[in-house]
Amino acid sequence: MTVATRDERYIKEPTEPRALRIERLSVWYGVHQAIREVSFTIPARRITALIGPSGCGKSTLLRALNRMHDLTPEARVEGSVWWGEIDLYAPSTDPVWVRRHIGMIFQKPNPFPKSIFDNVAFGLRVNGYRGDIAARVEEALRKAALWDEVKDKLQKNALTLSGGQQQRLCIARAIALGPQILLMDEPCSALDPIATMRIEDLMRELAHTYTIVIVTHNMQQASRVSHYTAFLLADEDGTGELIEYAATRELFLRPRDRRTEDYITGRIG
Amino acid sequence: MRTDRFAITEQEFNPRLPLRRRFGGLFGLLSAAAILIGLVTLGLLIADVVRDGWQVLSWDFLTSYPSRRPQDAGILSALVGTFYILLLVTVIAFPLGVAAAVYLEEFAPKSRLTAFIEVNISNLAAVPSIVYGLLGLGVFVRTFMLGRSLIAGALTLSLLVLPIIIVASREAVRAVPPSIREAGLALGASPWQTARYFVLPAAFPGILTGTILALARAIGETAPLITIGALTYVAFTPKSLFDPFTVLPIQIFNWVSRPQPAFHDRAAGGIIVLLAVLLLFNATAILLRARLQRKIRF
Numbered sequence: 001m002t003v004a005t006r007d008e009r010y011i012k013e014p015t016e017p018r019a020l021r022i023e024r025l026s027v028w029y030g031v032h033q034a035i036r037e038v039s040f041t042i043p044a045r046r047i048t049a050l051i052g053p054s055g056c057g058k059s060t061l062l063r064a065l066n067r068m069h070d071l072t073p074e075a076r077v078e079g080s081v082w083w084g085e086i087d088l089y090a091p092s093t094d095p096v097w098v099r100r101h102i103g104m105i106f107q108k109p110n111p112f113p114k115s116i117f118d119n120v121a122f123g124l125r126v127n128g129y130r131g132d133i134a135a136r137v138e139e140a141l142r143k144a145a146l147w148d149e150v151k152d153k154l155q156k157n158a159l160t161l162s163g164g165q166q167q168r169l170c171i172a173r174a175i176a177l178g179p180q181i182l183l184m185d186e187p188c189s190a191l192d193p194i195a196t197m198r199i200e201d202l203m204r205e206l207a208h209t210y211t212i213v214i215v216t217h218n219m220q221q222a223s224r225v226s227h228y229t230a231f232l233l234a235d236e237d238g239t240g241e242l243i244e245y246a247a248t249r250e251l252f253l254r255p256r257d258r259r260t261e262d263y264i265t266g267r268i269g
Numbered sequence: 270m271r272t273d274r275f276a277i278t279e280q281e282f283n284p285r286l287p288l289r290r291r292f293g294g295l296f297g298l299l300s301a302a303a304i305l306i307g308l309v310t311l312g313l314l315i316a317d318v319v320r321d322g323w324q325v326l327s328w329d330f331l332t333s334y335p336s337r338r339p340q341d342a343g344i345l346s347a348l349v350g351t352f353y354i355l356l357l358v359t360v361i362a363f364p365l366g367v368a369a370a371v372y373l374e375e376f377a378p379k380s381r382l383t384a385f386i387e388v389n390i391s392n393l394a395a396v397p398s399i400v401y402g403l404l405g406l407g408v409f410v411r412t413f414m415l416g417r418s419l420i421a422g423a424l425t426l427s428l429l430v431l432p433i434i435i436v437a438s439r440e441a442v443r444a445v446p447p448s449i450r451e452a453g454l455a456l457g458a459s460p461w462q463t464a465r466y467f468v469l470p471a472a473f474p475g476i477l478t479g480t481i482l483a484l485a486r487a488i489g490e491t492a493p494l495i496t497i498g499a500l501t502y503v504a505f506t507p508k509s510l511f512d513p514f515t516v517l518p519i520q521i522f523n524w525v526s527r528p529q530p531a532f533h534d535r536a537a538g539g540i541i542v543l544l545a546v547l548l549l550f551n552a553t554a555i556l557l558r559a560r561l562q563r564k565i566r567f
Contacts, residue, residue, distance in 0.1 A: 096286060096290075097284070127283075128284055130282065130283055131281050140275075177282075178275075178277030209276060
């Protein structure tokens with residue numbers, strides 16, 4: 001087994017229809033380069049996991065996929081993310097429009113301090129949903145496997161829910177907008193195993209309709225839920241690079257780069 | 270492709286992105302206009318004062334005592350008085366205010382009495398300053414027989430700014446995440462040690478902001494000092510805490526109320542000096558705060 005040089009990487013692109021094509025994507029925070037020239041393709045209606053040790057840039061990469069870095073003044077993004085014919089980083093692309101179609105679930109559940117109903121209805125209202133908002137809220141909560149637990153207390157403050165319920169509420173309010181892609185940044189790291197299992201079941205269910213990209217520290221989780229896995233690693237300057245990308249079974253059973261094998265067998269990271 | 274009942278099409282939304290973008294832009298403009306109104310008004314005031322006062326600014330103006338002849342009148346005694354008062358108010362009110370805030374937030378039982386005290390401290394911050402002047406006159410000048418002295422003035426102004434410091438410090442202490450306290454207590458630190466080593470340093474930038482505001486208030490106050498009998502004509506600098514004194518706002522007030530226009534120009538000069546002193550004090554505190562904030566981040 002060898003270490004790939006910078007030019008030839010162990011990147012095996014999926015054969016399925018593509019959801020996102022990431023082209024030579026680099027992100028800087030001030031003078032520090034967080035990721036360097038990452039290129040790969042995320043398949044549609046599949047779960048793609050981003051794994052790697054802390055500081056390898058996997059969250060940075062995820063946040064670049066719906067222009068969250070626009071909110072960080074010192075962050076700078078170069079390269080392209082193609083969604084169909086649209087480059088998310090073209091000057092003519094409106095980040096507000098991007099984020100409605102590419103939703104995000106954060107590490108720590110972050111429901112608004114409002115009622116459960118309003119948490120889901122907010123995105124629908126600001127985006128001018130023409131249909132019946134109450135019906136759509138119910139459908140989204142059902143889809144997120146939360147409806148039975150909250151149907152009698154929709155007007156209660158969302159912060160009264162447990163952590164796992166809060167995270168499913170965040171998923172419900174994201175999918176209510178009918179996004180094509182869901183980005184999840186370690187969505188289970190603050191949850192107990194049972195809540196984690198429920199979220200994973202939900203992800204499998206949602207993957208029939210949505211493209212999911214998940215950042216996870218938990219390699220069992222990556223191997224359990226994802227179809228494709230990208231392994232990132234930071235070089236000595238702390239700049240993350242894509243080391244290997246393949247179908248999850250292949251990457252975990254027959255890693256081709258020595259560093260991938262070291263990481264998934266627990267020798268580094 | 271609507272195999273799934275939950276799937277949703279673009280037609281079901283009316284996102285009105287251009288309209289929302291225009292609204293965002295409009296709001297940005299309104300906010301910019303709001304800050305402009307404040308800045309322009311302030312700029313005009315300063316320009317007006319500087320136009321009247323800049324020609325009286327000189328070393329002599331800073332180092333002369335007031336005089337009946339406008340061309341000789343200076344602000345030495347007022348400048349020194351203001352400096353002493355600010356120094357004394359800081360020394361008195363800052364430790365008292367911070368200690369009271371730490372007690373209320375970290376040590377006081379969460380009882381009705383505490384809540385009652387807290388509400389009343391907030392109310393005190395809104396009491397007119399003349400009332401503090403009357404209080405100072407009754408307590409410090411008469412009862413404690415401190416007379417019309419520097420220390421009586423400083424104590425009166427300290428009372429005036431204490432509520433401001435307490436309220437701001439409490440907010441700052443409360444904003445420190447509970448996890449920091451838990452971490453300290455879990456290592457066997459006493460509540461006081463936790464407050465001393467973790468809560469106070471983390472809250473310090475916020476406490477300093479409150480103190481800056483409080484001192485800015487103290488430096489501009491005239492009414493309570495006149496009430497306790499600070500003099501308007503002082504041809505000496507205080508040698509001890511028990512000497513009579515005057516401060517810049519009183520000196521300015523005195524000159525403005527004279528009929529001769531030459532004194533009005535002196536008043537404008539005094540205002541410029543007052544602003545400069547205030548700026549100096551605030552700049553020091555802001556620099557200190559910026560340095561502390563770089564060290565502590567959550």
